[in-house]
Amino acid sequence: MTYDHFFSAALARLREERRYRVFADLERIAGRFPHATWHSPDGPRPLAIWCSNDYLGISQHPPRPASPRHPKTTTAMSSSTIS
Numbered sequence: 001m002t003y004d005h006f007f008s009a010a011l012a013r014l015r016e017e018r019r020y021r022v023f024a025d026l027e028r029i030a031g032r033f034p035h036a037t038w039h040s041p042d043g044p045r046p047l048a049i050w051c052s053n054d055y056l057g058i059s060q061h062p063p064r065p066a067s068p069r070h071p072k073t074t075t076a077m078s079s080s081t082i083s
Contacts, residue, residue, distance in 0.1 A: 014020040025039040026049070034048045
């Protein structure tokens with residue numbers, strides 16, 4: 001027995017109710033808080049992200065120690081939803 005029809009119907013209901021979560025493809029730029037790039041279906045667009053857990057920009061504070069847990073990078077990863 002396959003459950004494809006069951007899951008397809010459940011996903012269709014979520015989409016109809018506008019409760020289906022769609023993740024935005026965001027590129028956070030290290031050192032440029034709160035600026036980021038949204039890779040939208042219409043192409044890349046600049047934006048500011050103020051609703052993350054790092055709204056004070058502490059993760060990019062210069063005295064942050066370089067360690068395997070906090071490597072020096074040029075981009076950061078994030079996930080958000082677009083309604």
